[in-house]
Amino acid sequence: MENKLYVSMSPHIHGGDSISRKMWDVIIALIPALLVSLYFFGLGSLLVTSVSIASCVLFEYLIARFLLKQESTLRDGSAILTGLLLAFNLPSNLPLWIVVIGALVAIGMAKMSFGGLGNNIFNPALVGRVFLLISFPQQMTSWPLPKPFNLHYLDAATGATPLSVMKSSRFDRLPDMLDMFIGNTGGSLGEVAAAALILGGLFLLIRKVITWHIPVSILLTVYIFTGILRVANPEVYADPLSHLLTGGLMLGAIFMATDYVTSPMVKKGQVIYGIGIGIITVCIRVFGSYPEGVSFAILMMNGVTPLINAYCKPKRFGEVKKK
Amino acid sequence: MNVILIAVIVLGGTGIILASVIFLTAKKFRVYEDPRIDEVQNVLPGANCGGCAYPGCRNFAEACVKSESLDGLLCPVGGNDVMKSVASLLGREVVEADPLVAVLRCNGTCANRPKTSRYEGVSSCMAASLLYGGDTACTYGCLGMGDCVTVCQFDALYIDKETGLPVVDEAKCTSCGACVRACPRHLFELRKKGPKSRRIFVSCMNKDKGALARKACSVACIACGKCEQVCTFDAISIKDNLAYIDYNACRLCRKCVEACPTNSIWELNFPPRKKAAEQEVSATKAETGKDATTV
Amino acid sequence: MRTFSMGGIHPPENKISAGKAIEQVPLPAQVAILLNQHSGAPAVPVVQRGDRVKTGQLIAEAAGYISANIHSSVTGKVLKLDEVYDASGYRCQAVIIEVEPADEWTEEVVLNSTLKRDCTLSPEEIIQKIKEAGVVGMGGASFPSHVKLSPPPGTKPEVLIVNAAECEPYLTSDHQLMLEKGMEIIVGTKITMMALKVNRAVIAIENNKPDAITLLERLAIPYSQIDVMPLAVHYPQGGEKQLIEAVLGRHVPSGALPVVTGAIVLNVGSIFANYEAVQKNKPVIDRVVCVTGKSVKKPGNYLCRIGTSVQDLIDFAGGMPDSTAKVISGGPMMGKALINTQVPVTKGTSGVLLMDGNEAHRNEVYNCIRCGDCIEACPMGLEPYLLMSLSELSEWEAMEKECIMNCIECGCCSYVCPSNRPLLDHLRVGKFKVGAIIRGRKNQ
Numbered sequence A: 001m002e003n004k005l006y007v008s009m010s011p012h013i014h015g016g017d018s019i020s021r022k023m024w025d026v027i028i029a030l031i032p033a034l035l036v037s038l039y040f041f042g043l044g045s046l047l048v049t050s051v052s053i054a055s056c057v058l059f060e061y062l063i064a065r066f067l068l069k070q071e072s073t074l075r076d077g078s079a080i081l082t083g084l085l086l087a088f089n090l091p092s093n094l095p096l097w098i099v100v101i102g103a104l105v106a107i108g109m110a111k112m113s114f115g116g117l118g119n120n121i122f123n124p125a126l127v128g129r130v131f132l133l134i135s136f137p138q139q140m141t142s143w144p145l146p147k148p149f150n151l152h153y154l155d156a157a158t159g160a161t162p163l164s165v166m167k168s169s170r171f172d173r174l175p176d177m178l179d180m181f182i183g184n185t186g187g188s189l190g191e192v193a194a195a196a197l198i199l200g201g202l203f204l205l206i207r208k209v210i211t212w213h214i215p216v217s218i219l220l221t222v223y224i225f226t227g228i229l230r231v232a233n234p235e236v237y238a239d240p241l242s243h244l245l246t247g248g249l250m251l252g253a254i255f256m257a258t259d260y261v262t263s264p265m266v267k268k269g270q271v272i273y274g275i276g277i278g279i280i281t282v283c284i285r286v287f288g289s290y291p292e293g294v295s296f297a298i299l300m301m302n303g304v305t306p307l308i309n310a311y312c313k314p315k316r317f318g319e320v321k322k323k
Numbered sequence B: 001m002n003v004i005l006i007a008v009i010v011l012g013g014t015g016i017i018l019a020s021v022i023f024l025t026a027k028k029f030r031v032y033e034d035p036r037i038d039e040v041q042n043v044l045p046g047a048n049c050g051g052c053a054y055p056g057c058r059n060f061a062e063a064c065v066k067s068e069s070l071d072g073l074l075c076p077v078g079g080n081d082v083m084k085s086v087a088s089l090l091g092r093e094v095v096e097a098d099p100l101v102a103v104l105r106c107n108g109t110c111a112n113r114p115k116t117s118r119y120e121g122v123s124s125c126m127a128a129s130l131l132y133g134g135d136t137a138c139t140y141g142c143l144g145m146g147d148c149v150t151v152c153q154f155d156a157l158y159i160d161k162e163t164g165l166p167v168v169d170e171a172k173c174t175s176c177g178a179c180v181r182a183c184p185r186h187l188f189e190l191r192k193k194g195p196k197s198r199r200i201f202v203s204c205m206n207k208d209k210g211a212l213a214r215k216a217c218s219v220a221c222i223a224c225g226k227c228e229q230v231c232t233f234d235a236i237s238i239k240d241n242l243a244y245i246d247y248n249a250c251r252l253c254r255k256c257v258e259a260c261p262t263n264s265i266w267e268l269n270f271p272p273r274k275k276a277a278e279q280e281v282s283a284t285k286a287e288t289g290k291d292a293t294t295v
Numbered sequence C: 001m002r003t004f005s006m007g008g009i010h011p012p013e014n015k016i017s018a019g020k021a022i023e024q025v026p027l028p029a030q031v032a033i034l035l036n037q038h039s040g041a042p043a044v045p046v047v048q049r050g051d052r053v054k055t056g057q058l059i060a061e062a063a064g065y066i067s068a069n070i071h072s073s074v075t076g077k078v079l080k081l082d083e084v085y086d087a088s089g090y091r092c093q094a095v096i097i098e099v100e101p102a103d104e105w106t107e108e109v110v111l112n113s114t115l116k117r118d119c120t121l122s123p124e125e126i127i128q129k130i131k132e133a134g135v136v137g138m139g140g141a142s143f144p145s146h147v148k149l150s151p152p153p154g155t156k157p158e159v160l161i162v163n164a165a166e167c168e169p170y171l172t173s174d175h176q177l178m179l180e181k182g183m184e185i186i187v188g189t190k191i192t193m194m195a196l197k198v199n200r201a202v203i204a205i206e207n208n209k210p211d212a213i214t215l216l217e218r219l220a221i222p223y224s225q226i227d228v229m230p231l232a233v234h235y236p237q238g239g240e241k242q243l244i245e246a247v248l249g250r251h252v253p254s255g256a257l258p259v260v261t262g263a264i265v266l267n268v269g270s271i272f273a274n275y276e277a278v279q280k281n282k283p284v285i286d287r288v289v290c291v292t293g294k295s296v297k298k299p300g301n302y303l304c305r306i307g308t309s310v311q312d313l314i315d316f317a318g319g320m321p322d323s324t325a326k327v328i329s330g331g332p333m334m335g336k337a338l339i340n341t342q343v344p345v346t347k348g349t350s351g352v353l354l355m356d357g358n359e360a361h362r363n364e365v366y367n368c369i370r371c372g373d374c375i376e377a378c379p380m381g382l383e384p385y386l387l388m389s390l391s392e393l394s395e396w397e398a399m400e401k402e403c404i405m406n407c408i409e410c411g412c413c414s415y416v417c418p419s420n421r422p423l424l425d426h427l428r429v430g431k432f433k434v435g436a437i438i439r440g441r442k443n444q
């Protein structure tokens, strides 16, 4: 045969889905929240976000190119996503050099040292965030107050966030529920706008990038758990709805916990994972010394994921029951 | 003070209790093992390669200690030296085995065997051979994706970029047989290393009829029977359109090498021939892929 | 709409050749009739070089229980018994016949095309006739039909399911056969029911063939025991286990024969072959093959003699486009890529699909991102990502525990993987190895 044919195993066609499609979908889903944050935190938000994305991309490129000597994997968009998510977890008045350190930890320590996308055990953006939280507790916990078209950056006015208010049980000082819903409260730059995050989540659901299992099980667990506490003692414990709308819960439940690589693969396992995150989050928030626990909760459950994967098997077709 | 004392007592107490538990368990569930097993294991190479047909060195050591004689027990990696020390440890006799080495019975280099299709998919000979007969017209030949290289623990194999075939480094080959088991085409054979490493073998496994085999590959065995005729020691037999040289009967006279019209019989490590005409033969042979004298 | 419950995908249908009337391919100059057209032992030739054979004459006999007779598809002289490349690129024994231009059929074959409804034979006689005619599964797996129709003792078939799902993209041969031979298929179904001694049959058709559904529904009105059941368009609807679940809602237990659910599944092409074998005494010597592909000039459904080379078929369909990079025997999900186009058509060849360079290539492979899409897509509830890494590590025992033997090689996992991982390639290696280990254990 002059014209040599290609021979390969079936299937001979592919569905056309790709990593970059999924990653870009997530990035698109984050845009509404980004816009809200640009509106409320202005310049600071813009600076932190761009520096975070740029340094994540740069570090991934440098590490892949010069340390691992592999082909660069930038095209799949996962570095951009990590940068964006990292920024979303930072206060908008954070000095830029700290942001760069966060990016280095996220990409270098949490992602590339495991062998790149797909091999990491922990969510890179969260590792970056928690690293910064522990290393620079002061800068990481002074959150600027929202102010439309804020042009202050490092010198932005700071104040208490709803979470710290809840921690001290002074519920009369909690902002309006509506403000919390649209994001008009203090907090990390991407986590405040619950409405925008939910919108992004719906987009991901429609595009079938994520399924409902993880977010719903987390939110429901938090709601029920805090609800029980509230009923037990309304003096000390905040109402469940404010728990849902404050802090990084929405961001965590919809975008961080659903990270493919670090969450369980089987639906049953995903529900267990979600419940775990919910319980740990509430425990840290209510009983722990940190006002916020979502990041820690997700990282802890990331660590449990391999175990969940090993024990939660999908239902096999025609499984013969062992007696 | 008090706190320190309590800590010491608690930790120390736990330590003592656990230690005694471990001690008692070790005593109670102790399994008696012949100490010679350990001794034998110590003289074995420890490669755990499976060449002795046991899962690991320890299992082989056990087998040596338990069996009556050392017949049929051979650690190919350690060879006769190791078997001798095993024998002396156990006070038994050992028969010297001829050292073996792996040989590849295919010379279907890119030049000798034109491609007829293009494979796309996992780079594994096993997968390719499950899928189809290979990317050349020869359905018996090497697939060139190096399953053998992957399994070789001793770094004795590599794929020659130019020929696309694996090459055996005979200094490193321990004849553990991993490649023999891994090759889905069964192209490797462990053959007697021979005096001064000289060996003669048919470097082809094609069982198609002559014309077909020849069309697929210019150095295929076409089972013409010439080698069988010239061999004075009855070492060559032809079965299924393929010649095979019995290495125990072969006396390395090299007559068959000259007789083979397709150059599919290989001689390794022989000194170059005197006569000019024959030099040509080995020169073309060297061209066809592996250099016959250095492999 | 009924379908199976777990996994599955919806590949683009691309039924380019749908609705194209069946055309007869002219007799080729030479045919090569393979002796291993069925699963099981290859048939043993009963003709010799130089013999003259008639169309429909037995040329090779079934060797053993799971095997099938093979008949000459043409009239002519046996040139030789030789090995030719089959669809898997290995060489296989074949009878090569030089074709005479005029067909001379064996006497017993009834050549007219009038419908013969009545059948008064006993079940055993029917099965005997089907066996003699060498009918096998015409959907691709080519399991001998007479074996399927004689379920092992202790099992009791209740329903005959006629597999007319044709869930593979591109393929249309079964669809067209139903449109043109609807009545024959209904009668064939009736006969097969008699052979199985069951009083219910379901013809299962995917919903993308509404014309065939309406037609068969209308034709089946006089036969109260035969139902036509539309099914959702959902690959692999035509998989035996998936089909039984979709139709009956019963799961075939893993490791058991499908008949324990009471269902026997036969491909609609085999049902038609049964009709021809029993009512017309005609052995399987031709079949409808659809030649299709985006660049094919004349895609269509072609009736061709067994043993015609794929090249002849492609020539009849307007020739091979220059851009062709892959030729597939069967559909794009489970078909086999051919090494060249000299491969002859067999009883199981349902289609010939030509793909050009862009379509044929695989994409670059990336790390598994553990998205779980493959698990979602697997109709058997397996974890392909895990099985693939186990296979790469040669962990055969672990693979066995993870139920690798349940894999039906449908290819859904490789199809959906966003990292383009060659899951099924590795799974096949593992399945082969584990199968060998299990067989070894049984033999001990």
Ligand code: SF4
Pocket: C377, C378, C379, C380, C381, C382, C383, C384, C406, C407, C408, C409, C410, C411, C412, C413, C414, C424, C427
């Ligand atoms: S090929 Fe096997 S593992 Fe992959 S989806 Fe189909 S049944 Fe599941």
Ligand code: SF4
Pocket: C367, C368, C369, C370, C371, C372, C373, C374, C375, C384, C385, C416, C417, C418, C419, C420, C421, C423
């Ligand atoms: S579909 Fe591909 S990337 Fe996703 S889990 Fe399966 S193998 Fe991994």
